[in-house]
Amino acid sequence: xxxxxxxxxxxxxxxxxxxxxxxxxxxxxxxxxxxxxxxxxxxxxxxxxxxxxxxxxxxxxxxxxxxxxxxxxxxxxxxxxxxxxxxxxxxxxxxxxxxxxxxxxxxxxxxxxxxxxxxxxxxxxxxxxxxxxxxxxxxxxxxxxxxxxxxxxxxxxxxxxxxxxxxxxxxxxxxxxxxxxxxxxxxxxxxxxxxxxxxxxxxxxxxxxxxxxxxxxxxxxxx
Amino acid sequence: xxxxxxxxxxxxxxxxxxxxxxxxxxxxxxxxxxxxxxxxxxxxxxxxxxxxxxxxxxxxxxxxxxxxxxxxxxxxxxxxxxxxxxxxxxxxx
Numbered sequence: 001x002x003x004x005x006x007x008x009x010x011x012x013x014x015x016x017x018x019x020x021x022x023x024x025x026x027x028x029x030x031x032x033x034x035x036x037x038x039x040x041x042x043x044x045x046x047x048x049x050x051x052x053x054x055x056x057x058x059x060x061x062x063x064x065x066x067x068x069x070x071x072x073x074x075x076x077x078x079x080x081x082x083x084x085x086x087x088x089x090x091x092x093x094x095x096x097x098x099x100x101x102x103x104x105x106x107x108x109x110x111x112x113x114x115x116x117x118x119x120x121x122x123x124x125x126x127x128x129x130x131x132x133x134x135x136x137x138x139x140x141x142x143x144x145x146x147x148x149x150x151x152x153x154x155x156x157x158x159x160x161x162x163x164x165x166x167x168x169x170x171x172x173x174x175x176x177x178x179x180x181x182x183x184x185x186x187x188x189x190x191x192x193x194x195x196x197x198x199x200x201x202x203x204x205x206x207x208x209x210x211x212x213x214x215x216x217x218x219x220x221x222x223x
Numbered sequence: 224x225x226x227x228x229x230x231x232x233x234x235x236x237x238x239x240x241x242x243x244x245x246x247x248x249x250x251x252x253x254x255x256x257x258x259x260x261x262x263x264x265x266x267x268x269x270x271x272x273x274x275x276x277x278x279x280x281x282x283x284x285x286x287x288x289x290x291x292x293x294x295x296x297x298x299x300x301x302x303x304x305x306x307x308x309x310x311x312x313x314x315x316x
Contacts, residue, residue: 211279
């Protein structure tokens with residue numbers, strides 16, 4: 001009887017395997033799935049506020065600089081390519097190449113954040129603040145002469161700073177994570193062609209951040 | 224020991240060129256063009272989704288992963304769309 005009970009409790013043979021990826025990578029994919037929902041909530045709120053607003057929305061290119069942001073978008077795309085080149089280099093067993101491409105990715109990400117900070121400073125100087133526009137500013141003049149709609153400027157400011165701010169925070173976290181990998185893993189030579197999980201996992205995060213920006217750039221700056 | 228899943232490697236530089244060209248096309252659409260706002264919106268969203276797919280499939284290697292991992296990436300998308308449409312319907316009603 002006890003033997004029969006013990007048999008019933010045994011696992012099926014051969015044991016079924018789950019998703020055949022290592023734990024860190026699976027963990028990152030689960031985290032990214034939660035991040036999809038996070039950004040979906042932000043973008044969804046933006047769509048609802050924008051298309052449910054009673055007044056018109058500011059036309060593209062009047063408040064926000066499309067040229068600077070297009071360059072920043074291109075920079076982030078380039079950093080995504082350099083990250084995947086770092087991954088390919090270590091997979092092929094070239095740690096020096098991997099270090100070079102990882103450093104390029106860090107520089108690309110840091111430049112993206114720097115340009116975003118410059119953009120924020122520039123926008124605030126011109127009077128574009130999270131609550132809309134500042135009285136007496138250049139933007140206030142545009143609102144007065146009817147170039148910009150007064151009714152939706154508050155929503156425009158708050159949604160813009162919330163979405164791009166959270167994305168910028170994600171980019172900053174990515175740069176810090178890559179800097180950690182570079183200083184404490186890549187430089188001491190801890191990655192080999194057999195063991196480079198950190199590069200792949202942080203790479204997945206970095207490409208996701210790039211993917212989100214591709215969507216944000218279109219809906220915030222171009223539409 | 225942690226190793227990545229091995230697969231045939233895509234041409235990353237070619238994907239980069241695609242992404243750059245698509246970004247340039249988006250920029251071109253941002254200017255005043257003799258098309259309606261709705262067509263412009265549809266084209267911009269189409270280009271954005273195309274770029275996002277290129278990043279997901281080739282840089283994140285989803286094209287080369289097994290289906291059970293792909294599902295992990297795909298499942299949140301309909302959930303996100305449900306969230307979006309539920310919110311939109313709330314604002315309409």
